[in-house]
Amino acid sequence: xxxxxxxxxxxxxxxxxxxxxxxxxxxxxxxxxxxxxxxxxxxxxxxxxxxxxxxxxxxxxxxxxxxxxxxxxxxxxxxxxxxxxxxxxxxxxxxxxxxxxxxxxxxxxxxxxxxxxxxxxxxxxxxxxxxxxxxxxxxxxxxxxxxxxxxxxxxxxxxxxxxxxxxxxxxxxxxxxxxxxxxxxxxxxxxxxxxxxxxxxxxxxxxxxxxxxxxxxxxxxxxxxxxxxxxxxxxxxxxxxxxxxxxxxxxxxxxxxxxxxxxxxxxxxxxxxxxxxxxxxxxxxxxxxxxxxxxxxxxxxxxxxxxxxxxxxxxxxxxxxxxxxxxxxxxxxxxxxxxxxxxxxxxxxxxxxx
Numbered sequence: 001x002x003x004x005x006x007x008x009x010x011x012x013x014x015x016x017x018x019x020x021x022x023x024x025x026x027x028x029x030x031x032x033x034x035x036x037x038x039x040x041x042x043x044x045x046x047x048x049x050x051x052x053x054x055x056x057x058x059x060x061x062x063x064x065x066x067x068x069x070x071x072x073x074x075x076x077x078x079x080x081x082x083x084x085x086x087x088x089x090x091x092x093x094x095x096x097x098x099x100x101x102x103x104x105x106x107x108x109x110x111x112x113x114x115x116x117x118x119x120x121x122x123x124x125x126x127x128x129x130x131x132x133x134x135x136x137x138x139x140x141x142x143x144x145x146x147x148x149x150x151x152x153x154x155x156x157x158x159x160x161x162x163x164x165x166x167x168x169x170x171x172x173x174x175x176x177x178x179x180x181x182x183x184x185x186x187x188x189x190x191x192x193x194x195x196x197x198x199x200x201x202x203x204x205x206x207x208x209x210x211x212x213x214x215x216x217x218x219x220x221x222x223x224x225x226x227x228x229x230x231x232x233x234x235x236x237x238x239x240x241x242x243x244x245x246x247x248x249x250x251x252x253x254x255x256x257x258x259x260x261x262x263x264x265x266x267x268x269x270x271x272x273x274x275x276x277x278x279x280x281x282x283x284x285x286x287x288x289x290x291x292x293x294x295x296x297x298x299x300x301x302x303x304x305x306x307x308x309x310x311x312x313x314x315x316x317x318x319x320x321x322x323x324x325x326x327x328x329x330x331x332x333x334x335x336x337x338x339x340x341x342x343x344x345x346x347x348x349x350x351x352x353x354x
Contacts, residue, residue, distance in 0.1 A: 030293045030302060037289075037305035041312060045089060048316040049081045087210040087274055088315050088329070089308045090218040092281055094271040096307020097229060097300055099282030100289070101264035104236050104298035105257055106169045112283035113268040115170065117177030119279070121151025122272035123203055124180050127187040130199045140202065141214075141273045148269025151180060156261060205278035205330020207315055214274045221270050225263045229300055232256055237297040278330045280337020281307050287344070 049065075050056040056064075056073060063069050064077040099112045113119055125147020129135035135143065159172040184203075188196060235256040268282065288310075289302035314332040321327075 027293070027295050030295050030299070033289070033292045033302050034305050037302065037309050041089060041092075041305060041309040044309060044312045044316055045085045048085050048088075048312055048319070049077055051316060051319050052076075052081065083211045083215050084207050085312060085315075086215045087218065088207050088312045090215070090222055091207075091271040091275045091278065092285075092308040092311030093226075093304045094218065094222060094267040094307070095278065095282040095311070096285035096289070097226065097304040098264040098268040098271070099307070100286035100298050100300050100303035101229065101236070101260050101267075102282070103286050104239075105261055105264070106167075108167065108170050109287055110283070111170050111173075112286075113264075114279055114283050115177070116155060116173030117180055118148050118151055118155075118173075118265065118268050119272055119277040120177050120180040120184060121154075122148035122269055123277050124184050124187070125150070126202055126273075126276075127184055127191075127199055130195050130202070131187045131191040134195060138213075144273035144276075145269050148272055149265060151176065152261075152265030152269065156258075201328070202276045204328040205276035205333070206328035207275055208328070210275070218270055218274055221266065225267055226304065229260060229263050232260055233298060233300050236260055236300075276328075276330060278311065279334040280341070281310055281333050284337050284340050285310055288340075 046058050046061050050058055050061045054076060056076065060069060060073060061077060064073045065082070069077065095113070102111045102113060102116060103109055105111070122144040125143035125145070126140045128147070129140045129143035133139065155169065155173050155176050158176070159169045161168065188199060191199060235252075239253055239257065271278070285307035286299060286303040289299050289306040292306075293299055293302050311329065311333065314336065315329040318327040318329055318332045
């Protein structure tokens, strides 16, 4: 399957110049898409906060967030539901941005963490803590983070041969994913019934029970890594034209690629550690964002916003249709992502591109 960015026509935009002499091209359609996605994500968040066994109208939610709510609503909104929604926004944003980075680095629309095995690696780390050590929630989170980082490092080392190239990265990732999936299956056979049930719930991907302990680490990581990724977006876009052209334009290709690959692994591993392996968000968010913006390049900021909007909307859908706590959000994103992937394959086949 070809990268959709390869067939996107060139676009013109307005060039802004900073006092320091830096030129930034701003595409009007991209800005509009980002604003609309942010509005959609925030609106879905307000509706999601008001959804549950004790429903709260959107107006009361807004008043409570600004400190003018009733005492009962203050507790429900600020202590119970707001942390869950913030985790959903941060996890979705991290997966969307991480997926866009992986797809741009691999130059392949299927080069997402779901395919490369990072989610399986984080799951392996969590299962080790659950099955072998009966670890606490904090220990499971730490194990998932370490598992994702170790898997990402292993994929990078195995794919390295005078640089990291897209198809080799994807093929190595698929192989590593198969191995780690087998390890996870073995760990499940070693678990007793209680630990196995706990592991299955975690492996589904869920926002239930998330609190401020999951919000702050994700927020700090996003504050540090998102500006870093956006600052290197121009160099990443240049690498899509080929290494030789990028070197000729003054881009330090391997430095940019390694820096952004590490950032992507950290974002995806932290998101998986916070909410479990939420499937298909990292795969679909960048592609949907690119289809909306119709702009070339990695579309990092639109992918980030799309990921956040997708996850909170999926969580609202699961609660609205099935009730609070009955259907993990990972099931909804898996179904929606699978349907999107099938639709994408059918349309690409009809167009003669696969």
